[in-house]
Amino acid sequence: MKIGYPCINRTLGCTGDRTFRLKSYSEERLVAAVANNLDCLMTMLRFNADHNMLFFRITSDLVPFASHPVNRFDWKGRFGAEFEEAGAFIREHDIRISMHPDQFTVINSPDPGVSKRSIRELLYHADVLDSMALDTTARIQIHVGGVYGDRDQSIRRFESVFRELPVQVKRRLAVENDDRLYGLRDCLSVSRQTGIPVIFDTLHHGALNSGEDIETAVEAASRTWTTETGMPMVDYSSQRVEGRRGRHVESIDLEDFALFLETTKPYDFDIMLEIKDKEESALKAVQAARRDPRFIHTEQHS
DNA sequence: AATGGTCAAGTCAGC
DNA sequence: GCTGACTTGACCATT
Numbered sequence: 001m002k003i004g005y006p007c008i009n010r011t012l013g014c015t016g017d018r019t020f021r022l023k024s025y026s027e028e029r030l031v032a033a034v035a036n037n038l039d040c041l042m043t044m045l046r047f048n049a050d051h052n053m054l055f056f057r058i059t060s061d062l063v064p065f066a067s068h069p070v071n072r073f074d075w076k077g078r079f080g081a082e083f084e085e086a087g088a089f090i091r092e093h094d095i096r097i098s099m100h101p102d103q104f105t106v107i108n109s110p111d112p113g114v115s116k117r118s119i120r121e122l123l124y125h126a127d128v129l130d131s132m133a134l135d136t137t138a139r140i141q142i143h144v145g146g147v148y149g150d151r152d153q154s155i156r157r158f159e160s161v162f163r164e165l166p167v168q169v170k171r172r173l174a175v176e177n178d179d180r181l182y183g184l185r186d187c188l189s190v191s192r193q194t195g196i197p198v199i200f201d202t203l204h205h206g207a208l209n210s211g212e213d214i215e216t217a218v219e220a221a222s223r224t225w226t227t228e229t230g231m232p233m234v235d236y237s238s239q240r241v242e243g244r245r246g247r248h249v250e251s252i253d254l255e256d257f258a259l260f261l262e263t264t265k266p267y268d269f270d271i272m273l274e275i276k277d278k279e280e281s282a283l284k285a286v287q288a289a290r291r292d293p294r295f296i297h298t299e300q301h302s
Numbered sequence: 303a304a305t306g307g308t309c310a311a312g313t314c315a316g317c
Numbered sequence: 318g319c320t321g322a323c324t325t326g327a328c329c330a331t332t
Contacts, residue, residue, distance in 0.1 A: 008326090021328060022310060068310060103323060104311035117311065146313050179323090180314075
């Protein structure tokens, strides 16, 4: 079991997702942003390794406008050494990596333009992980997509698009249950048809489920992972008590987290903490998991 | 220098 | 039909 947080660190004083407006696009700005973002990525990775946080989600904003036609710059070539350096560090410290393209990435859209742009975006994500020479346990997580008035047909469209995906993308994809359209049961069904591993999101499951309790859900999702795809990934967040639907909490509820660890004891997986205060909660979770036999310790003997 | 409207992209619920 | 949520900060035009 490894514990981590997504994309940005709020205490290190660097922003790893610097971007700029499309209107002000220039090669100069792009190079400056990517240089900054890769530099900050290294800072975050070092911090994480120092603090026993061995699961990390790399931001999709690492390379601004990466899949946009405006960007014809060879960022892979220009920053090859930096990507290799980050990859070497990740491999050396055995850090688990995920990426999560945002909601515009919808491969099952009936609009071929949307689907095509989504695949280009996925290729960008695969390029990042490939440039770091990471194996296929580094995953790109997406949702099934839209319903378009016909769930079954839309699921089938996801599956047929998946089968035609470029292999670089195909080998890294993971599908995550969402909170209003496609729940765990749908993702498991997609997994049976395609072999895609399922990332279980606890908060989404709270909003949309078929009655599965947490243990059942974690068990079922875990079975979709292999040695090829790695340790199962779980997105964990608890519901804000008097918050709006689906909102992430400010900071981790350690009581709830302890209960979650207890409930899922028979299964091992990596936990991504989707919580507003990012590394602060992850640090607390690492402390809480310290005595858990599943938890991987890397701190120096002392 | 401070501010606040706005930012590449999609989909759906709710009005 | 249109707006807001999803999630969020920060860019940058305007003052």
